[in-house]
Amino acid sequence: MLLNDLAEQSGPKGAYGVERNTEVVSVEQSAHYVIVTLRHEDGAQEVVHARYLIAADGASSFVRKTLGLEFDGATYADPLFVADVDMTWPLDRDKFYAQVPRQGMLTFFPMRGDGYSDRQYRFIGRIPASWEDKEELTGDDIQSLLDDHSVVDAKINRTGWVSKYRIHRRMTKQFRVGRIFLVGDAAHIHSPAGGQGMNTGIQDAWNLAWKVALVVKGQADEKLLESYEPERMPVAKAVLNGSDKGFSFIGSPNSVFHLLRSALLPRLTDIASRENVGKGIFKFLSQTWIGYRKSPAVDGDKNAKKVRPGDRAPFAHFNSGESIFSLLRGVDHHLLLFVENSGDSEVERARAKSLLTTYAFKTHVYVIDPAERSLRGVYGVVTPTAFFIRPDGHIAWRGEINRHNLASYLDRFYTRRKRCRGAGSGYTADFSRGRRLGFRA
Ligand SMILES: Cc1cc2nc3c(=O)[nH]c(=O)nc-3n(C[C@H](O)[C@H](O)[C@H](O)COP(=O)(O)OP(=O)(O)OC[C@H]3O[C@@H](n4cnc5c(N)ncnc54)[C@H](O)[C@@H]3O)c2cc1C
Incomplete structure (x- = not known):
């Protein structure tokens, strides 16, 4: 969506724009430039000299690997699945639901938009241990999970797609190497608990973009760029720790966590519905808590x-x-x-x-x-x-x-x-x- 908007606003050729189906195949840097080789869709290669490179190339970042930066952290032991289903169930369609049975976690997101029926849900959950060897999951598997664990009757009418994946908690020790900056999943990845990943990446990009723009236009000193890493790294660390704790509590099949969840969650949801607590939760999830008091640029x-x-x-x-x-x-x-x-x-x-x-x-x-x-x-x-x-x-x-x-x-x-x-x-x-x-x- 963002790329589409950017593509529509593209400037005169060569100024800025979105080049699709183009791959970065090599990156080097000198004291004055970053030298990037691009491979276009037709196989043609192009060498670009840029003053700065912002690597937003995701969790498997080619640029991060080329720089030799470690992606420190771990992979969660428990695999998850995501399924898009057309489902009939008795609950309100305007709400997001989560259940925390012994098996770990089941979350249901109502989906809207072109091509979706008014019974469309995205369903994310932990894969039961007995399924871990299954190569592929089917709609029948998901229905059996609902039959066994859902607290309401839910009937899957049609399954769009089902996919297994693992999630990670990882971060680089540097968000900048010379003239190259890392943003988003290229620099940090965390569990989806709290829905913070994309938001944190967009804020990295927004923190950096105006600074780079002013420096490139000669309107600010390069010193301004030194604030990117000290401003954004503590935020990424805090989000990673917060989502890790949340995910461990909500998603773990461990029986101690299950007992705690059963005892605490009904009380927690009650407490969370109080206005001041709700505001605190909103502040955390909306990331309006973020501040840069220790930044060298303030x-x-x-x-x-x-x-x-x-x-x-x-x-x-x-x-x-x-x-x-x-x-x-x-x-x-x-x-x-x-x-x-x-x-x-x-x-x-x-x-x-x-x-x-x-x-x-x-x-x-x-x-x-x-x-x-x-x-x-x-x-x-x-x-x-x-x-x-x-x-x-x-x-x-x-x-x-x-x-x-x-x-x-x-x-x-x-x-x-x-x-x-x-x-x-x-x-x-x-x-x-x-x-x-x-x-x-
Ligand atoms: C199940 C799940 C649910 C989630 N839910 C939420 C949520 O509710 N809220 C939230 O904020 N976040 C959520 N996230 C996290 C979010 O999806 C990611 O944090 C976000 O997509 C990262 O964006 P990114 O641009 O950094 O990386 P990506 O989205 O991975 O984009 C990287 C891009 O770089 C391109 N690329 C890679 N290598 C090269 C190369 N060599 N040359 C050129 N291009 C290259 C790729 O093709 C890709 O287009 C969720 C993640 C998962 C797995």
């Missing part, structure tokens, strides 16, 4: 009581009811200026403009009126405060409104216009939204 008021550099800019509403996130969209940077007096707005905006026009990357500046009390509360603002927010929504710098402090931060990572090729406008202000949202831009 700075400013690191002792702020609330909302420190590296944190994700928090969700909050303007007095009008509109979300702050409606401003923080897109691929540019944002500067929020929480002023003390409405009368300061124009002068602070002008100062920010005069600073930011000296840089080539684009920043949207918003002056937040002191009447926006709820927003100030969420952002922990008690004195005039500025937040410089990165394209990925994390706070790069927080400090008092003082352009010299902000400039000294920016000069460590971003390039001033005179040193930069192809500079565009470094500053925009969105006046129409400012008026609509009740703050001054």
Whole structure:
């Protein structure tokens, strides 16, 4: 889906685009370039010199192997199956169901979309030990599993496909080697418990993409790229550990785990339905807990009581009811200026403009009126405060409104216009939204 979108937006030939049925067959790097050999569908080979290579080539990553990086970790002992079935059963189709019988785990995902019937489910579970030697599984096997273990009557009408697979918990010790970066499953894989794998990979890519784009355009220093690994590796480790614990608890056929599950899960689901616990679970699963406070690329008021550099800019509403996130969209940077007096707005905006026009990357500046009390509360603002927010929504710098402090931060990572090729406008202000949202831009 993402690749299709990207392919549709392809730039002029040679600028960027998606080349399908093209394989990376060799990778080398020098001090200045990565040299990649591509084999096209017709067998023709092409050598590409690139400043950087982002390897998103999955768990069996050719690039990772070429770099000689170990994929440390283990394979779970118990194999799983996945089956797409047309199934009749009495439960609500708007919900995901999981059962945790002695056999290990059965999960049912209702499927929707083109080509699916309104009884279509994806069914994932642990393969019983007695089946481990079976070469292939059939719909009849899956039906017998349901007959033996499901707590509701379920009848498979038709089986689309059934597949056996093993899952792993593995991670590389480096997410970067020279000019080559690893993202997604190429760098870390974990159990599907919690549905975190693809999300973590997409966030790796988003963390890295804007940094590489600015460096390649000459708008930021290469030093910015040094933050990728220290920011993303702790996240991958935490996701790996969390999903490992979850999977071991839910999926294991071990009798101790089974007893614990039987005793604890009914209570846990009850507790999880309480609002504050539900919010915590949402925070974990949605990955909104992720922060980069220890990143070498964030700075400013690191002792702020609330909302420190590296944190994700928090969700909050303007007095009008509109979300702050409606401003923080897109691929540019944002500067929020929480002023003390409405009368300061124009002068602070002008100062920010005069600073930011000296840089080539684009920043949207918003002056937040002191009447926006709820927003100030969420952002922990008690004195005039500025937040410089990165394209990925994390706070790069927080400090008092003082352009010299902000400039000294920016000069460590971003390039001033005179040193930069192809500079565009470094500053925009969105006046129409400012008026609509009740703050001054
Ligand atoms: C049963 C199951 C359920 C899951 N459920 C979830 C879920 O609910 N939520 C979630 O977030 N994640 C889930 N995941 C994990 C998720 O599927 C993966 O984390 C995600 O697909 C990884 O994306 P990726 O782009 O890093 O790698 P991949 O999806 O593996 O893509 C790698 C791509 O690189 C290409 N490639 C490989 N080698 C080369 C080469 N030499 N040259 C050119 N191209 C190459 C491949 O063809 C492929 O297109 C699940 C995984 C499993 C197994």
